[in-house]
Amino acid sequence: MNQDRPISPSAATRAAARVALVTCADLPGLDEDDQALIPALAARGIAAEPVAWDATGADWTGYDLAIVRNTWDYAKRRAEFLAWAHAVPRLANPAAVLEWNTDKRYLRELAAAGIPVVPTDWVEPGAAWTPAASGEIVVKPAISAGSIDTGRYDLATQAEPAAAHVRRLQDAGRLVMVQPYLGEVDTAGETALLYLGGAFSHAIRKGAILTGPYEAAAELYQEEHIEPRTPAAAERALADRVLGALPGPAGDLLYIRVDLLPSADGPVVIEVELTEPSLFFATAPGSADRFAAAVERRLK
Ligand SMILES: Nc1ncnc2c1ncn2[C@@H]1O[C@H](COP(=O)(O)OP(=O)(O)O)[C@@H](O)[C@H]1O
Ligand SMILES: [Mg+2]
Structure with a gap:
């Protein structure tokens, strides 16, 4: 009898894995679609609970994995969101990936790698922007989600509101993307x-x-x-x-x-x-x- 053999716990005695499904304060119980993950994970012995990323008192060290799902309010608080992500010990997707992905400048890297992306003019805060005489365009911030702050303009008749939208984003210190409306x-x-x-x-x-100019x-x-x-x-x-x-x-x-x-x-x-x-x-x-x-x- 080999008494030194390591004891491997059976599935029944192994502590159930615990994961956080990370959401935002406005959706404390997750978006309806993501709620399907709770029984799907439970069927594999994984206990999942929704937690808002900015919940006071959340103990992120207590989870085997924190999974980002409905953090739809990060765009206006990106620095705070990324600081949170970097502090979570086990996060999917990882914090460095979230940092790369939450600013659409990454589209330039994809284009440089030969990937076809929507043609984009990048307008920095403080830079001049003059609308073309005609054509339909989209104005949106490089850091955004959920189509918020995104508008569509027909320049033949809406050059003025398009320019005002660009200016409003610039004045808020945001990098602006201007694209043809496809x-x-x-x-x-x-x-x-x-x-x-x-x-x-x-x-x-x-x-x-998009049906027209952005309305808050x-x-x-x-x-x-x-x-x-x-x-x-x-x-x-x-x-x-x-x-x-x-x-x-x-x-x-x-x-x-x-x-x-x-x-x-x-x-x-x-x-x-x-x-x-x-x-x-x-x-x-x-x-x-x-x-x-x-x-x-x-x-x-
Ligand atoms: N250049 C474009 N041409 C046509 N539709 C666009 C364009 N840019 C954005 N849209 C519309 O606006 C929506 C939101 O834009 P998107 O770039 O996906 O930003 P978000 O990160 O807010 O989802 C898209 O799903 C699409 O319907
Ligand atoms: Mg989108």
Whole structure:
């Protein structure tokens, strides 16, 4: 009899893993779609609880993993949010990834790597900006989420409100993005491709969102129309290329969402969501369980 053999605890006696599903104070019980993660994780013996990222008294050392999900209020408090992320001992996606991903300047890196992205003029605070005589444009801040502070302008008639929007963002010290409005979205919609644990899981179609100039709203995000979609081969190929152009291995990321707009030249990247993307579990049977399986692998 080998008395030195290490004792490995059985599944029944092993302490259940505990994870935090990180949300914001306005959604203390998580977005409805992400609530599906709680039973999916429980089925694998993982206890999950929603916790707001800025909750006073939260003990982040007490979780085997903290998973960012609905932190939709970070855009106006990015420095505070990133300081929090860097202080959490086990965070998915990792803090350095959140830092890279919460400022859309990363689109320039993707473009430099040969990835087609929405053509963008970057207007620094204090820089002059003169609207073209015609054409439809989008004005938005480089640090934003949920279409907040994002507006669409027809320059033939709305040059003045477009310039006022640019100025308002600049005056708040924000880097401004000016893009052509890619009108193909009106009919074809936007395509978001979801990767869980580094593997493609599912995709959705999001209807066009912008109808005109930005009007300040109290909401966390603009209303979205979502349905399941099978991505076109060119969309899937582009999203796979984006995974290869990220700053680290895609397999290290618990979740990745690649958002594409249609254009006359084929799909282009509008954004890559590695921070707090909706993952649209409700549109794809089995996807919450695939997420839970990826969490389980991470905990081992
Ligand atoms: N250049 C564009 N052309 C057409 N629609 C756009 C463009 N930029 C943004 N939009 C619309 O605005 C929404 C929000 O813009 P996005 O860049 O994804 O910012 P956010 O980080 O707020 O989601 C998109 O889902 C899309 O409907
Ligand atoms: Mg978006």
